[in-house]
Amino acid sequence: MNPDIITKENILDNIELLDAFNYYLQPYHNKGTLQQGQNISNPFLTEKQKTPSFNIYKSDSGDWRFKDFATEDQGSIFDLVMRLKQCDFKEALAIIQNDFNLNLSNDTKEDFEIQLKASWNSSDLLYWLPYGINSSTLTHYKVHSIQQYTRINAQKKHTSFISSKEKPLYGYAIAQRCYKIYSPLTKHFRFTWLGNKPDSYVFGYQQLPKTGNRVFITGGEKDVLSLYTRNEFAVCFNSETATPPATIIEDLKARFDTVIVLYDIDATGISQSNKLSSNFGLPRMELPQKLISKGGKDIADFFKLGYTLQDPEVLLHAPAIQQNTRLVATNTSSKENDYIPLLLKTQKELTQRKAKLIHKVPPLLFHKDIGILYPRTINVIQGKAGVHKSRLAETICSALIKKESCDTDVLNFRKNTQQAVSICYVDTERNLTEQFPYALQQILKKAGYQREDTPKDFDYISLLQVPRKDRFFALTSYIKRVKQMYAGHVIIILDVITDCIQDFNRSSDSMQLIDVMNDSINSEDVTFLALIHENPGSADKARGHLGTELLNKATTAIQIGFEKDSNRRPTDLIVLNILKFRGGKRPEPFYMKYCEQTNGLVEADADHIEESARSRRTKADLFEIQQQISRLLRSSIQGRTLVEELAAYFDCSERTIRERLQECIDKRAPIANGKGIPSVLQKKKEGKEVFYSLAPIKRGQKQKTLEL
Template identity: 50%
Template sequence: MFKNKLTKENILSKVVGGTYELMNYYLKPYTNGDLKKGNHISNPLLEKKQKTPSFNIYDDPLGIWKYKDFATGDSGDVFDLVMKLKKCSFKEALVIINNDFALGLQIGKEKPSFEIQSYDWDRKNLDYWSEYGIYLEALTFFNVLPIKEYSRIEKKQIIKSTELDPIFAYRINFSCYKIYRPFSSKYKFLWLGYKPNNYVFGFEQLPKKGERIFITGGEKDVISLHVNGEYAVSLNSETAMPSEELINKLKSNFEEVIVLYDIDSTGITQSKKICDKFGLKRMVLPEKLKEEGGKDISDFFKFGFKLAYDEIIIENYEENKLINNGKHLSKILETQKELSKIKSKKIIQSKPILFQLGKEIIFPNTINIIQGKAGVHKSRLAETICSSLIKKEDCKRRLLQFTAGLNKNLTVCYVDTERNLTEQYPYALQQILNKAGFSKEETPRNFDYISLLEISRAQRFEALREYLELVRLKYTGHTVIVLDVVTDCIKDFNRSDNSMELIDLMNIFINQYDVTFICLIHENPGSADKARGHLGTELFNKSSTAIQIGFEMGKGNKPSDIIALKFLKKRSTKRYDPIHLIYSEEEKGLVLADANMVDKVKESRLLKAEPAELIKFINDNIEFPVNGKDLIELLSKEFECSSKIIRERLNKIIDDNVEFENRENIPYYLIKKKQGREVVYDIKS
């Protein structure tokens, strides 16, 4: 009869391992592994963690395990320890141990502190749970009961379930229930009986091993996750902190432990605390749930969302630690978030800021280059583009058929580094304004200009940066910055650090502000199409449009008066055919070249080593037979053309049976034959 009574002796008789097992259970959260006699641990009775541990356990001569607190000189058995840890009475300590070890001992002859009556489950009391997809089997599995009424004996008040205020209970054991009134604003949760120490709902229902488990904000959330195929536990409240023992147990049994709390301020704050303390992952429900009127995982499932939903975020503690301690990750990920928002919307490509006969030449918020050898009118081309961008509406100048794509709020800022300040640069500014329909006395509000000529090369980058900041504050709308020439804007265009510093500055401006860059740059001497230095290479790589300007080659591979604009790169469109220009004295600038003139120049390139010229030279200078390689080399040098052209001409003479005459006026024909491995040219009559 007395064996089931809750007493100190009955507790010790029922716990296998006796006082050591009890002591080990309550001190385990404060140490690693099992306790050993004489080993000092951090004092659990002090609020702050000790640098030098001052607490241990020992067994007395009767075999009873006790603790010793060297900080205070205090000592005692496990019952004393529980009273100090839980700040409770001896009787309460007995109840706590009884519940924690599920001993089933009865509390003396005390009358129960509460009475409770439950219903059988029916459709009516299942309605609330079914909204969340929770079915009867799940409720039974987690010991959830529909309650008819309950009362606390000492208060002499009976609380009854109604249709508008249904009552449910989570049965912890037969002497403890957690009341749940979902629609009560004041008494949503209430404990009946003695609440167990370190209460964890759902722990008993967990498997021994699993892939992942959620620590969530409440009992209903645990059940909701269960019916959706997930494992979960919850603490007594969202503000409770899990024990280290619980976390270690979950980590050892599951591959992944994730904290999933409400997305209100309390849930966000507490979930971050738990994750920071134990290094756990944190799942953040989408903002769209708030818009629907929900806040927790139960609401999430209720509104039809799934855990595979794209906008769910899983934060990793180690990742967060890296992000918070890193110098740049937070900015990178902030940009990533913005990109994610933008890419999920319909993207309408920006209209070009510059056209040429309907072709899209330059787009806003880009880096663009105009490259060419010295003296090929790079600056005049840039000036013409500037004029077209700020041109008055009534101006009739054709300006190489360039037209602006933005009709208003566009400012051009010209930065020069080469021309003198007394004549060359002022004249260029006059030309820009004149071609745009302004007089030289006018100063349009949308045209700005500076020279860096008087700034030392070492200081020019900083000077340019300051000017760009001024432009940003001074002008609204889109701004086109022309850098003429860009290599003079930095200390050394062959150094990668100087080059990348300038390009980084450009990228900041085109991404953060409404800016486009047009960069003029010289080509390397002797190079076909390579812009100068490391800066030239990087600018070409980063550019959206790369235009090469140069003289079209004519007869004898000599520069003609025709100027070719070639599109070496077009990121947003296909590469266009070249545009041909010519300098006009009348216009004091560039104009479109006549198509017939362009064709004549191109044809003149082909008028090298014409058959008649070759025949005359061969008649006068060549003795046959002759080695083919030697003949071609000689003719290539004589006529200043490639060996390919000479071969083509000789083959044509042979194929057409062109007649030669020797010094005796005897006709003969050129032939080609093989002698061993060599090709030989000879004649036949």
């Protein structure tokens, strides 16, 4: 690798880690130069810890790292910079290089050459076939037979390695111009990397189906290939000692019924298998000891020797219960693959809690004098496209961070001043050049801030630039970061929630997000306010499977929409209805309108509300039409006569009456005839004349109930 370019390895070669930690932590304490074990307040938290528990230490490998024993934060110098500067790994490398004047270059010219064989031949497959791995499997997983490869150092010196029958070379194509070289018959350095090694490497992940019965986490690439040839799916990380990304594990658990750890049966494999099983609540499979006596140690060797997973000596161990089991937490595992211990533990905690006096938790947000948003709940704002859902959410956001000295109207919303909260606004729809920045300005302005201000209790991100398939992982990472950033209660606004997952109509995607939200509100001081569109044409149905489940889980569901006139056309009056309210009796509707002057929502005055109500009053109401038909139709009557009499009675146009009569026929609305027998209206043409009559509803005949 070129020693003059910006890489993790080159930075570590050019800095003293202890000096680097002190450089970045100095603004967060007054203890001078930090030494191992000196505790300071966690720099990632907005409020200082009462009992500091953050320190730096020298690991067994000799590297300096940080750890907080209270929050369980830990990591390298790169993790520290990423957290403090809120940047990604590449940006962290650039920051360290600039801060320490390392004079490393961004030039990432390739430092290798590689010659791949065009196709697999019989001699190339000699190593793989005993494991049951054929050329189609190797091609499917982008494994190549290598003719030769050459390393080029900084002095342009070339060192070449040529494949031979005695020492064949193979390459796993990881990314464009990045290979993991495998020399299986070499005693030392069987693996080497060409190109830029990815930060997190998961082999076999791209080849997994969307869902399945089970998936294995193995110790190596060959294990993945061996399992695939036997109709099993698997992945592996760079090594058994590599720390797997939590998002990958959670994704596997969401997509597969069972995720099984299947590592080697040497000391390292068993130790790491137990660790992974315990950390993530995963069952682990242990191969029999007879494998070691026959010179093997992994599942590929096991298959090579002719054994199968149905071997009676293959053991499946249930995950051990994690020590800090959280009540109703979705990521909690249970003992011996049995949830009874977990359920009984939860039952015991509930029994203890129900025996105590329970005080109703005060709301975080009031509307007028009614609590509308409560701690540790999921809440919804739903409405058709273009009805100002986001402006309503922005107003609520302003009310929650509003300065006490500010008297701006925020639609009668007010925060509970006894409960400190932080707001995190997640946007998915508005552009980043003007729309979302302007919305942020409006939030701050209504809360009494200047647009240049950055309140410490207000955070925001946009998922617009994140590919849809990755948004769930981006969001869950952000939620995890939020929990670490803020010590108090956090309200997370998702605008809109359907854009936070890949497919809002797929139950697995929807429930994965719902489970994360449920887990968060049960284990952390977190509240969610999710915005969602309603289906076009529906009265109040939120979009997709996600919308259905979201409303089921919601404590408060708010619907916003334009009030309609008698012809079902939208007026400029906006009504806020509470569809669901677990806090008590549902509040009365609240009316608003859009104000051009403030470019926001304001409360509608009484005259405006009354004017809209008058426009909605329909002449010749269907129920009243039914009553008059019952009075007039003692027998068949000429259509023109009936229409004229009804039009005169209701003081409306004949066209309106004809529409109402047709509506009665179409809906089969029940109308009592002269004898009080339930009947339906019929229309019959005789010559050029139309006649109306009432026909009794026969027993067993389908009848529609009129909805008024």
